[in-house]
Amino acid sequence: VTCPQRYTPCRSDFLSISFGMVARTALSLATAVALLGSLLLPTSRAALDDEEVLTADDACTDGSEQCELSLRQLRGELRAAAVSAHTASNSDDSSQGEEDTEEWDDAVYGPFCCQSGGGQGYSDPTDIGATCYPTAKAELDGYCDAPRTCANDCNGTWVAGFCGFAAEGKEGSDVCKTALKGPKSLRAAQDSPCATTAACGGCNGTWCHYKKSPNW
Incomplete structure (x- = not known):
C-alpha cells in the first residue's frame, strides 16, 4: 500500500502494529495461564526438571527482557505460595496428631x-x-x-x-x-x-x- 507523504504513519502500519501487539499479548497471557496450572499441580509435579518448568520462557519472542522477567517473577511467587500452602498443611496434620496423642495419654x-x-x-x-x-x-x-x-x-x-x-x-x-x-x-x-x-x-x-x- 502506497501512502501519500503527508500521512505518516499510514493505516497499514497501524494495522500491522496493532495485530502484532494483540498476538504477543495473547501469547503472553496463554503462557501465564499454562505456567499457573503447572505450578498448582501436586508437589511431585512441581519437582519436575527446571527445563520442563521453564519452557514458558521460550514464549517471550523478539528478545523481550521485560516479558522474561515478568514470567520468572510470576513463577517464583506462585511456587513460593505452593510451598507455603504445603508446609501449612503438614503443620496442621502434625498438630492434629499431637492433640490425639495428648488426649490418649491424659x-x-x-x-x-x-x-x-x-x-x-x-x-x-x-x-x-x-x-x-x-x-x-x-x-x-x-x-x-x-x-x-x-x-x-x-x-x-x-x-x-x-x-x-x-x-x-x-x-x-x-x-x-x-x-x-x-x-x-x-x-x-x-x-x-x-x-x-x-x-x-x-x-x-x-x-x-x-x-x-x-x-x-
Missing part, C-alpha cells in the same frame, strides 16, 4: 461400669465398651466402679476390656489405640471366644481397655 483407661438410667447407657448393645456414653460411666474409684456392685446395685454393665487386633499395614503401631479408634472389626465381638483375657492372645490379639474416665 485419659484413664481400664475396666469400668457403664450405667443405665432412664434408658440405655450405650448406643450399641453389641459393642457396649466403645459406645457407652461418657456421662453413663461410673465415677472413678466410686461405689459403682467395681464388678461386684456395678450390675446389682448400680444398674450397670461391667466392661472388663476388649481383644484388639492390629490393622492391616499397621502392625508396628499401638494396637489398642488403633483398634479403639478404628472400625468395629478391629475389636473382638463381645460374645466371641476371643473376648476374654485368657483367649485373646490365642486369637493373635492384644487385650486392651476402654477409656473409663467419666464426663459429667
